[in-house]
Amino acid sequence: MPDERDIGEERQWLYQERATLAVASLQKRNTNARYVTNRQEALSVVMAMIPEGVTVVCGDSVTLEQVGIVAELRKRNKNIVLDPMERAADGSLVVAGAERLRMQRAAFSSEVFLAGANAVTLDGKLVNTDALGNRVAPMIFGPDKVIVVAGANKIVKDVSEAIERIHRIAAPMNARRHGIKHHMEAFGNLPCARTGICVDCNNDSRICRYTVIIDGSLGRRKDRINVVLVGEELGI
């Protein structure tokens, strides 16, 4: 008798089918893309994409943490790795103020920028929303190579569903995460972080400030943005 409580196989199938479509669409828009089954495979694929000796800058991403890329880069010890959002054991930021800004700006002249994604559309677009723009700006321009790692749970039908996902799931959970885990009260007090519902606020600390749709790359820059879609639920 099948175990009706375990839907792992069905989920894996759904993720793979959707990711296969998204990968084909991303490639049509000159975005390198591939599907991997799990986070272990994602880790080895991403590590192989990062040459030794280059500077790597990271955007804030739960997915990058879950895959363990920064930890692995530090273990390999062959790159300069800048993580402006690195956290201490109590969740507070290790680097603050002008030094954090310097690291965020360094992304623009780095060889590799690592990021997660809020949403990847089935028609091959990346949709992300930032409070500051320190993730979306270097995704568009600056670093030689951008590597985006995203769980297949981030795949949505189109841009409209992507923006809906950002306000329904990503922004409220991120605001809550910053409030609770990182002691950033202003974010924790946002309406969505208190109630779980976006009210399209005009709060001073609104985290939905810059929404960028990446509709692929110019043909001559087709190797710049690289997307690794993972057949697991990852990130927010």
Ligand code: SF4
């Ligand atoms: S607009 Fe305001 S309430 Fe809505 S998700 Fe963004 S920060 Fe939260």
